[in-house]
Amino acid sequence: SLVYTPEAMRFRGIPVYTNTPIRGAQRGPGQNQIACAIEPLIDKAADQLGIDRLAIRRINAPNNKSKVGGNQGPVTSAYMREALNKGAKAFNWNAKKRQTRKRNGSKVIGLGIGQAYHSAGSSGFDGLVSITPDGKLHIHTGVGNLGTFSHTATSRAAAEVLKSNWENCIVERGDTRKGLPWNLAQFGSNTSFTMTRTNYVAAMDAKRKLQEIAAKDLGGSPDNYDVADEKVFNKSNRSTSLTFAQAAKRAIELGGEYSGLEMPEDLNPQTKRAVAGLAGTGLIGVSKDNLEKSGTAPALAAGFVQIELDLETGKYEILDYVGVADCGTVLHPQGLETQIKGGGVMGFGMATTERYCYDPQIGLPTNIAFYQCKPLSYLDVPADMKTVAVDKADPQNPIGSKGIGEPLQGCSASALLCAISDALGGHYFNRTPVMADQILNA
Known part of the structure; x- marks a missing residue:
């Protein structure tokens, strides 16, 4: 245990077999x-x-x-x-x-x-979001419902990256037909750390695509643009902007990675199937969590x-x-x-x-x-x-x-x-x- 960190320790374990039923920990094995x-x-x-x-x-x-x-x-x-x-x-x-x-x-x-x-x-799992032509942000999550509301709490990370109003977000969960990415199962106290990372990287991918679409249609470079309140706008002139709804429609027209017809090679096959099912329905943000984790x-x-x-x-x-x-x-x-x-x-x-x-x-x-x-x-x-x-x-x-x-x-x-x-x-x-x-x- 991390709580007990002696400078030197010797450990000896002796398994003892009994005739009682196999048992497991109720919460936090070991x-x-x-x-x-x-x-x-x-x-x-x-x-x-x-x-x-x-x-x-x-x-x-x-x-x-x-x-x-x-x-x-x-x-x-x-x-x-x-x-x-x-x-x-x-x-x-x-x-x-x-x-x-x-x-x-x-x-x-x-x-x-x-x-x-x-x-x-943990790390290395996939995140997936989509913006549909009605301007809604759909956050797709494989997190289940253990009564802790973590499926939605961890999804807030994506909304914060895209600075979307929470009332305009839809959490897609509980049914693989909704296009759910490969996420870690809910065990080992993993969900908050692991799934905020996946939602973050997916939202960052969506933000990049929003900025690129704005640059294509409104001029300038992607770095000239930022997002807030369901819009992608020019930092020096906020009136030069596209709504998320407009950007989602343009993503469908542009195709390729913007609409999900193309996707990163390092995604898990489950996530690739989810993206394929969503392709052509809006702007797709999808990424594997390759963020640093060194401990x-x-x-x-x-x-x-x-x-x-x-x-x-x-x-x-x-x-x-x-x-x-x-x-x-x-x-x-x-x-x-x-x-x-x-x-x-x-x-x-x-x-x-x-x-x-x-x-x-x-x-x-x-x-x-x-x-x-x-x-x-x-x-x-x-x-x-x-x-x-x-x-x-x-x-x-x-x-x-x-x-x-x-x-x-x-x-x-x-x-x-x-x-x-x-x-x-x-x-x-x-x-x-x-x-x-x-x-x-x-």
Whole structure:
């Protein structure tokens, strides 16, 4: 994990085969489990060294010069220290830490901080936009709908390049008959970084063609022209212009690359078929993402939690939670807020309720319903969960964006585990989930 970057490390893994069913991660395979294993040990180290738990994380926080992976490759950007600072301020860490382990009858206060990482961006995929003779900008995207609205949030990149009014844009998605380019599937927190890049390069190709058509019809060179408000205009005389609708009609007349009858050779076959289906319907902007990417794009997240733990029942109540995202430039503030909160709730369940039990003889699950392996609900979390974004641009994305989906679970899960250990005076379980019976027997 990028969060933990020791100068020297030896790792030994031993596979253990069992007779239980094959299982996969719910969100963030591998990385969130690492956060749950290591974050409580960071607290243990801080306690033995006499260092504040926030301070030890600040000291060791990854930055833009950090290396990641077995080959110790570079990262595009990393602002974990800024995430910790913003989270601590929103959480009011300095005031709350004076309440830690404070007891009221059988109940005791515990605080926890969690950090998590997941790689969050790829490159080399295709972008496709079209401007039709009615002047509408169609942004074609292969991004699906996971409930995060990222199909449309990432499409805004194309609209910003062409300075189009959003009301005049149509996002084409969900059906290959609409002419969808080759895009990366939605996994691994990749969408924001990867798909803003593809939409950007497609829009830049469309902008170039708009400028060239204007130069052909109105005179001058393409560099004399710019775009805004569904027009391509001469920079020195904005009245010398073509509307997008007029330019789309001219693209059809000119044919070739302007109307999609010709296309770049480096496109994926799926994108070539999409362009062929759109050819002759307007001005086509299409390109492969060949922008620079010289490192891993990391999603980083931090969580701060305060709980009240009942030592007689083993039950806890979450009093306060702050989730922080280092996701570059924020694309969709409301969508990000939902991601942070949703990841937080899933992390709390991962940490304390979602225990799998198996028959020791035949390996079949013995808890077969949600109430026996309970994901948390609205009744189990604070009514007000705070969210914060670092909002510092990633330099290898044209609009500065990175993914964030997966580590939001790992940071909340590890923060809650640390808070439970804190309330118990530093007892470390070295496992997940930590259930009420285990707390009572700690």
